[in-house]
Each structure stands twice: as C-alpha cells, then as structure tokens.
Amino acid sequence: MAQVLEFKLPDLGEGLTEAEIVRWLVQVGDVVAVDQPVVEVETAKAMVEVPCPYGGVVTARFGEEGAELPVGAPLLTVAVGEGAEGHRPAAGPGTDGGAARAGEQPGVGERRSEGSGNVLVGYGTSEAPARRRRVRPQGRASGATAGSGTAGSGTAGAGPSGAGVPGRANGRVRVAEPVDGPVPVISPLVRRLARENDLDLRELTGSGPDGLILRADVEYALRAAAAQGGRAAREAGPHPDGTVREQALAATAGAAATGSAGSAVPPGDVRIPLKGVRGAVADKLARSRREIPDATCWVDADATELMRARAAMNAASGPKISLVALLARICTAALARFPELNSTVDTQAREIVRFDHVHLGFAAQTDRGLVVPVVRDAHARDAEALTSEFARLTEAARAGRLTPGELTGGTFTLNNYGVFGVDGSTPIVNHPEAAMLGVGRIVPKPWVHEGELAVRQVVQLSLTFDHRVCDGGTAGGFLRYVADCVEQPAVLLRTL
Incomplete structure (x- = not known):
C-alpha cells in the first residue's frame, strides 16, 4: 500500500534559515528516484540543487518559483511503495498539490519508508520527517466586522461592512x-x-x-x-x-x-529587494564597516619581471599558470613572514586569533553578484595546483554551483579588481578576516629602470587591513614584500 511522505526544506548549513525557490526540476505526477534533485534553491551563500530522499510519485509541490521558504517548510510530497502510481493526478493544468493537498500527511500508524541515508549539510534522510498538518480556515464570516481579530492596524479594516485590503x-x-x-x-x-x-x-x-x-x-x-x-x-x-x-x-x-x-517610490523608480547573495553581501559589508577600524596603504610595482617569469613557465610543457595563482603564491609567502595579517579578532573574548593555515578567498564577480570562493590550504599548494583550484571555483561560481562550505572559512582575501580595468581601490575587509590585498590592472607606464627611463608593466597594489591586529609598520612590511616579489620573482625562492 502506498504512503505519502513529506519532504521539507533541509538545513543547508552555515546558519542559513531560508532559501528562495529558483527552479522546480520536477512536476506533480513525475516519478522521482532516491536522491534525485527536485528543486534548485538560492540561499544567501550559493545556488543549491536539493535532492529528495524518497523515491516515488510527486503528489504536491509547495511554493512558487521566486518564493522564499524557511528551513523546515514543506517542499513536496511523494507517494512511495506499491500503488504509488495511483497517486498521479489527473492530466491537465493546475495539478500542483492535486493528489496530496498542502500539508496532508499519511495517518498515524502508517509505515515509515527507508530514506537514502545521505546527508545534505546537516539534514539526515535516514528516517521520515515529522508529520505536519496545515491549519485550514474555519470558514468565512459573512457578517463579521473588520475589527474582529485583525492583526494589522485599526485603519486597515475600518468600515462596518468588513471590506478590507x-x-x-x-x-x-x-x-x-x-x-x-x-x-x-x-x-x-x-x-x-x-x-x-x-x-x-x-x-x-x-x-x-x-x-x-x-x-x-x-x-x-x-x-x-x-x-x-x-x-x-x-x-x-x-x-x-x-x-x-x-x-x-x-x-x-x-x-x-x-x-x-521609507518614502514612496516615484513613477519609473524601482525597488530591488536586498536578498539572496546581494543581501548577504550587503549585510557582511555593513558589518565590516561597523566593526573593523580599517586602513589602507598602497604602492606601485614594476610587474615586468613577473610577467616574463609567467611567460617562461607557460612556454614549458605542462599546465598553464595563471597570473592570479602567482599572486596567491606571493600572498601565502608574505603571510608566512607577517602572520599578524592572517588572523581575526574575537570581539567577545577580546583576543586576536592567528591561524596556522591560509584559506585564501578571492573576489569573483558573477551574474548573481559578488562572491568570494575560498581556496583551502593555499599555503600548501604550488602554482599549478592553485591555478587548477582557481579555475574550478571560478567556473562553479559562474554556474551558481558553489557550496556553502566553498564560500566560508577564509582567512585572507585576494581582490584582483584590475580585471575591471581600474588601477586602484580601497576595498572593504571581508569580515571577519583582518586584511585584503588588492591588485589593479597591469599596464605599460613610464618607469625608471636601472637609472634609465623605460616603459615597464606597472601595477598598483593596495592593502586594506584591520588596525586592531597590527600597526602600520607590519602592514607596510607585508605590502613591500609583496611588491618586491612582483618586481623580482626570484625573491620567492627563499621561501620555497
């Protein structure tokens, strides 16, 4: 005998409490397999395909595309077991929720089915979720006054007829x-x-x-x-x-x-909700500005030799090395010398926490907004491994496939804003980190080289840092070391 099981929006981890339905991957009446993705949702961290732990016939979907659902809200119901085919709704439009209306669940005493056993960031599917029954309206009161039981302001339902919004x-x-x-x-x-x-x-x-x-x-x-x-x-x-x-x-x-x-929107103006990735970025930047007393220093550097070194690497056999990978390698070497900048401030304990590893974040612009994927243990990777990981994370970011774990836990951020054609910037520190290195575009400029005026490939480097973790001398020393490595890549050999 078939039973109808409810699948709820699982805990997606990282403290996320809600998600927006981006696209349904199944229709009511479709047959789904265990762990088949059934809906694509967007959280404040990433786009995620949510797999269903049950196999059977989809009898209802809850929520339209674009709707936001809290963790624990029903996503869909699935008829499982023998006779599940009989739960398919009649053909025709408007069948969402046809066979099993919103919230209707199997009665007490029905057998629970085995789940897939997989876990989706904190959500176990080894047993069926708790049953939930939606409260239905008790009926309409044709002669009720607008003031009876209203939840809004007294003016929202004024009038003896009960006419309302x-x-x-x-x-x-x-x-x-x-x-x-x-x-x-x-x-x-x-x-x-x-x-x-x-x-x-x-x-x-x-x-x-x-x-x-x-x-x-x-x-x-x-x-x-x-x-x-x-x-x-x-x-x-x-x-x-x-x-x-x-x-x-x-x-x-x-x-x-x-x-x-706020104020009314004049004709032609548009209000855009701060939600999803955009909202998360806004919250983090605002918090950074509130909590972190940041300062910025910058320096121009001659990147001609770095560009030549990269060209020589790529002329040899093997995978091509990206410029951002070389900059990342320089960052990790600099952080080994100046560990104060690879840290965070625990405001409650009033302590500075220095990390013994470098999880390097890098700013990536996507159609969904700015995201900061994290390269784990960047200090332990060579240029080839860094190139490969940057490419993988960038592709996942553009496709919206980054997981929450790939977007959190960074200890230092590299921001290559030169890709936008700008020379310099004073970026906001990626809270709760303590520093961010900014890299402008590399362009030919007049430069004094070996006592002679020459055209060289020049880049502006900037460091925005939390002044609580170090003073200007440390920040300046870090930035000067980075610039020295850019100008003379052989300096890196001392730390390899």
Missing part, C-alpha cells in the same frame, strides 16, 4: 471578507511581510490551493494598493450604504506599506 483574484483587485480562525499562509516569511506592511491577511483571497495565501498574493495587494492610493485619497468617502470605498482602503494599505519601507 485588496487581494488577487483572476488578475483583478478585489476585497475579501475576513475569516475566523487561523489564516492559511504558505510560509512565515509571507506572514512577516504582511505584518511589516500592516496588511491584514484575513482580508486577502489566496490564490494557492484551498485559498492558501502565497507571497505573490501579498505583493500583488501591496502593489495594487500603492497604485490606487492617489485616486483613493481624492475619492474617499462613505457610500450611500455606509461602507468605505475599496480605493480608500487600498490607499490606507499603500500608505502603511510605503511608510514602513
């Missing part, structure tokens, strides 16, 4: 009557969005299965309210039957929404 129905704005009892909402994030904008969920009509309120419903109501706000302010007034115009209520919701988020 517009919801979405068939692409039009309409007003739903409030309901008694708990409101069916797809995730706590949707509830929080409504609460922050003083939007009463009881007065929305959900477009999901069984009236489930989706994030899109809340966003649609807020957009519609803002669009109608100006006209509603002029037309507000009582109808002959004593009710309040829908436009006035929309204006109230729109004012609450824009008031909580």
Whole structure:
C-alpha cells in the first residue's frame, strides 16, 4: 500500500534559515528516484540543487518559483511503495498539490519508508520527517466586522461592512471578507511581510490551493494598493450604504506599506529587494564597516619581471599558470613572514586569533553578484595546483554551483579588481578576516629602470587591513614584500 511522505526544506548549513525557490526540476505526477534533485534553491551563500530522499510519485509541490521558504517548510510530497502510481493526478493544468493537498500527511500508524541515508549539510534522510498538518480556515464570516481579530492596524479594516485590503483574484483587485480562525499562509516569511506592511491577511483571497495565501498574493495587494492610493485619497468617502470605498482602503494599505519601507517610490523608480547573495553581501559589508577600524596603504610595482617569469613557465610543457595563482603564491609567502595579517579578532573574548593555515578567498564577480570562493590550504599548494583550484571555483561560481562550505572559512582575501580595468581601490575587509590585498590592472607606464627611463608593466597594489591586529609598520612590511616579489620573482625562492 502506498504512503505519502513529506519532504521539507533541509538545513543547508552555515546558519542559513531560508532559501528562495529558483527552479522546480520536477512536476506533480513525475516519478522521482532516491536522491534525485527536485528543486534548485538560492540561499544567501550559493545556488543549491536539493535532492529528495524518497523515491516515488510527486503528489504536491509547495511554493512558487521566486518564493522564499524557511528551513523546515514543506517542499513536496511523494507517494512511495506499491500503488504509488495511483497517486498521479489527473492530466491537465493546475495539478500542483492535486493528489496530496498542502500539508496532508499519511495517518498515524502508517509505515515509515527507508530514506537514502545521505546527508545534505546537516539534514539526515535516514528516517521520515515529522508529520505536519496545515491549519485550514474555519470558514468565512459573512457578517463579521473588520475589527474582529485583525492583526494589522485599526485603519486597515475600518468600515462596518468588513471590506478590507485588496487581494488577487483572476488578475483583478478585489476585497475579501475576513475569516475566523487561523489564516492559511504558505510560509512565515509571507506572514512577516504582511505584518511589516500592516496588511491584514484575513482580508486577502489566496490564490494557492484551498485559498492558501502565497507571497505573490501579498505583493500583488501591496502593489495594487500603492497604485490606487492617489485616486483613493481624492475619492474617499462613505457610500450611500455606509461602507468605505475599496480605493480608500487600498490607499490606507499603500500608505502603511510605503511608510514602513521609507518614502514612496516615484513613477519609473524601482525597488530591488536586498536578498539572496546581494543581501548577504550587503549585510557582511555593513558589518565590516561597523566593526573593523580599517586602513589602507598602497604602492606601485614594476610587474615586468613577473610577467616574463609567467611567460617562461607557460612556454614549458605542462599546465598553464595563471597570473592570479602567482599572486596567491606571493600572498601565502608574505603571510608566512607577517602572520599578524592572517588572523581575526574575537570581539567577545577580546583576543586576536592567528591561524596556522591560509584559506585564501578571492573576489569573483558573477551574474548573481559578488562572491568570494575560498581556496583551502593555499599555503600548501604550488602554482599549478592553485591555478587548477582557481579555475574550478571560478567556473562553479559562474554556474551558481558553489557550496556553502566553498564560500566560508577564509582567512585572507585576494581582490584582483584590475580585471575591471581600474588601477586602484580601497576595498572593504571581508569580515571577519583582518586584511585584503588588492591588485589593479597591469599596464605599460613610464618607469625608471636601472637609472634609465623605460616603459615597464606597472601595477598598483593596495592593502586594506584591520588596525586592531597590527600597526602600520607590519602592514607596510607585508605590502613591500609583496611588491618586491612582483618586481623580482626570484625573491620567492627563499621561501620555497
């Protein structure tokens, strides 16, 4: 006998509490194998394909593409065992959630199936997850007043008829009557969005299965309210039957929404949510600026000999050596001489923690924003191994396949902003690290070489560092050593 098991969004590690659905990889009615990827989600760290620990027929999916779900929220349900084929929904559109509606689970006493035994960053699949039953609305109160049980402000549902904030129905704005009892909402994030904008969920009509309120419903109501706000302010007034115009209520919701988020958006302007990778970067940079008293020093260096050395390496047989790999090798040698910069500050213990290893991060620009993959144990790799690892991580970053573990744990960062065609920069330290080396573009410039004016390949190097871990002398010594290695690569032989 088939049983229906619920697969929840697993703990993706690194303290992540939510993820955004980017793309569903299966449809309701599809047959899936154990550990087959079923959905692609984006966290604040990376894009991840989530495998399902059960094999069977997909009976329901929870969440639209673009929706954010908290860890532990249902992703899908799967019918497993004999007779699972009978759980396929009837052909036709709109079958999401057809065979097993949102949250319906097998009854008590049904047999649990074996999981795959694999682990997805803290999520064990050796046994079925706990059962979950979604709370359904108790029914609509046709004569209820707007003030009964509202969660928003008193103005959001004013009026004796119970007319409220517009919801979405068939692409039009309409007003739903409030309901008694708990409101069916797809995730706590949707509830929080409504609460922050003083939007009463009881007065929305959900477009999901069984009236489930989706994030899109809340966003649609807020957009519609803002669009109608100006006209509603002029037309507000009582109808002959004593009710309040829908436009006035929309204006109230729109004012609450824009008031909580800041000033209203003028026509043509766009608001872009700080979420996913962009949001994580914003949070980290803001924290770095708040906590780290940083300083920057820089120097111009003649990179002609470094470029010649690289050309000689690549002329020989074997894999080609990248310039960033040579710069990374210089960094690790410099950190061995100046370990103060390979550290972090434990603010609670008021201690400086120096690392005995170099996990080298490097800034990589992708279509999804700036990410900093980490080369583990960079100090123990030669130029060939560094080249290979940089290439692998860069490709994974562009494809959105980096794991959370490949984006965390760095002890020092190398930022090659020269690829953008700029000479210099004062970057923000990658919290909680203590320093970052910046490398500008390498361009021909007039330079005094051996007492003669010549055209040389010149690069600007900058070091931004946490002034708590060292003074200017240490930072200057580190940067000067890096510059010496760039100008005379043979200096590196002393540390090989």
